[in-house]
Amino acid sequence: MSASAIEFVDVVKRYGSVTAVDTISFSIQRGELVTFLGPSGCGKTTSLRLIAGLELPSAGTVRIAGQDVSTRAAADRNVGMVFQSYALFPHMSVIENVAYGPTIRGGDKKLAIERGHEILTMLGLEGLSTRLPSELSGGQQQRVAVARAIVQQPDVLLFDEPLSNVDAKLRRRVREEIRDLQRRFNLTAVYVTHDQEEALAVSDRIIVMSNGKIAQIGTPSALYDRPSSRFVADFIGDANLIEGHVDNGRFRAEGLTLPLDMPGPDRPATISIRPERVILEKSGAGGKITHASYLGSRREYRIETVFGALLVSAPITDVAFQAGDEVGVSLPVGGYTLLVNESELPSARVSAQ
Template structure:
C-alpha cells in the first residue's frame, strides 16, 4: 500500500473576504513529485505555504507524514524549502550554508559539516565546499539550495518557482538536475510553477488550479492528452477548441464529423496543433506560416474555424495563401465539454 506523505482535507484559506483556496482535497504519496500549476492568483503558492506552515488553513486539515499539522507553525514541521531567490547566505561558504540548518537545530558544527560534505558530494558539488555563493553559477546555487534542504532529512521538500532566476538556456539542465536529485534521494516534493513545459518535464502528477479550486489532477500525459475541461485543454499547451453538436454518437461541426463518446447535445472538442495534418489543395487556406526551427506553425482559415497547426520541419513546407485540407481523426481529439 502506498504511504501518504501529504494530505489536504477540505482545506480553505481566506484573506478577509477573498478566498485563495476554496476547499481542496488531495493526497500526495511518499516519494512523489507533484506540481501545482495554474495562472496567477489561482491558489498554487498559497497551497504550498499551507504545507510549509507559512499560512494556516481557515478551515480543513493538512497532514504531513500522517500527523495533523494544521495549527503547527513552520518551525514545528519537518519541511525543507527551496525559494525563488535560493536565500543563500552570501558571506558563508557553500559548506557552511548547507550545514547551517542542522547547526541551529542543535547539531555539533563538526557533525553538521560532515553531513553537509556528504550531501554536497552527492549533488556534484564536492570540490566547491569553500566557495561563496557569488562564485557559483545559477545552476550550482540551485544545487546548494537543494542540498541545504536535503541535509535536514525533511518529510517534504518544497520548490517555490525554483527556476525563475535561472537563465532560459540553463532551465532545461537545472530542472533535469532537480528531478534527478528528487529521484536519487526518494524525496517527497511539491513544486510550484506557472510554466506548463516545466511542469510537464519534472512531475509525477500535476495539480492544475483555477480560482482556488483543483481543476484536474493527473500525470503529464493525462492532462495533455485527456484534458477534462476547455480550461485545462487551453492552459496546458496549445489547443484548438471546436464547438459543435453530438447526435447518435457523432460530433458534427462545419466541415467535420467524428465519432465520439458521451451524451448527445452541444459539445466541445480539443485538438492539439500537432495532431492535425495538412495536404495541399482543398477548401481551407493557410493564413500565416511561421518557421520555428524544429517545426512549422500554421494558422489556417478552415471551415470549422481558425485552426493552429504544428508540423515537423522535415515535411514539405506550405506558404501563406495556399489552399489546403485539414485531416483529423477521432483518435486525435478529446471531448472536454
C-alpha cells in the same frame, strides 16, 4: 493513519473576504514529485505555503506523513524549502550554509558538516565548499539551496518557482538536475510553477489550479492528451477549441463530423485538438493557409476552415505550404478530446490517484 506523504482534506484559506484556496482535497504519495500549476493568483503558492506551515488553513485538514499538522508552525514541521531567491546567507561559506539548519536546531555541528560534505559531493559541489554564494553561478547556488534542504532529511521538499532566477538557457539543465536529485534521494517533492513546459518536464503528476480550486489532477501526458475542460486544454500547451454539439455518438460542427469513444448525452460541446495532431494534405480542400512560419524544428500554420481557425504544427520533413495554399485537413481518431463543460466539472475534492 494515512499512507500518503501529504494530504489535504477540504482545505480552505481566506484572507479577509478573499478566498485564495477554496475547499481543495488531494493526496501525494511518498517519492512523488507533484507540481502545482496555474496562472498568477490561482492559489498554487498559497497551497505550497500551507504545506510548509508558512500559512495555516482557515478550514480543513493538512496531513504530512500521516500526522495532522494543520495548526503546527513551520518550525514544527519536517519540511525543507527551496525559495525563488535561494535565500543563502551571503557571509557564510557553502558548507556553513548547508550545515546551518541541523546546527541551529541543536544538532551536532560536526555531524552536520560531515553530512553536508557528503551531499555536496553527490551534487557535484565537493570542491566549492569554502566559497561564498557570490562566487557561485546561479545553477550552483540552486544546488546549494537544495543541499541545505536535503541535509535536514525532510519528509517533504518544497520548490517555490525554483527556476525563476535561472537564465533561460540553463533552465533545461537545472530542471533535469532537480528531477535527478529527487529520484536519487527518493524525495517527496512539491513544485510550484506557472511554466507549463517546466511542469510537464519534471512532474510525476500535476495539479492544475484555477481561481483557488483544482481544475484537474493527472500525469503530464494525461493532462496534455486528455484535458477535462476548456481551461486545462487552453492553459497547458496550444489547443484548437471547436464549438459544436454531440449528436448520436458523434461530435458535429459545420463541415466536421467526428466519432466519439465516449459519446455522452446529446448536448452542445467543445472539442480540443492539439496543433501537432492536425494532418494536412496537399490534395483536397477544406482549409486555406493564412500564415506560414518556419521555426527550425517544425513549421507552423494558421488555417481557415468552415468550422473555425486552426493552429497547425507540422514536422519539418512534411511538405511545406505557403500562405494562400488550399489544403485538405483531417484528424486521426483519438487526436481530439471532448471537453466537459466547466459547469459539469466535479467538485474540488479530487482523487489524486
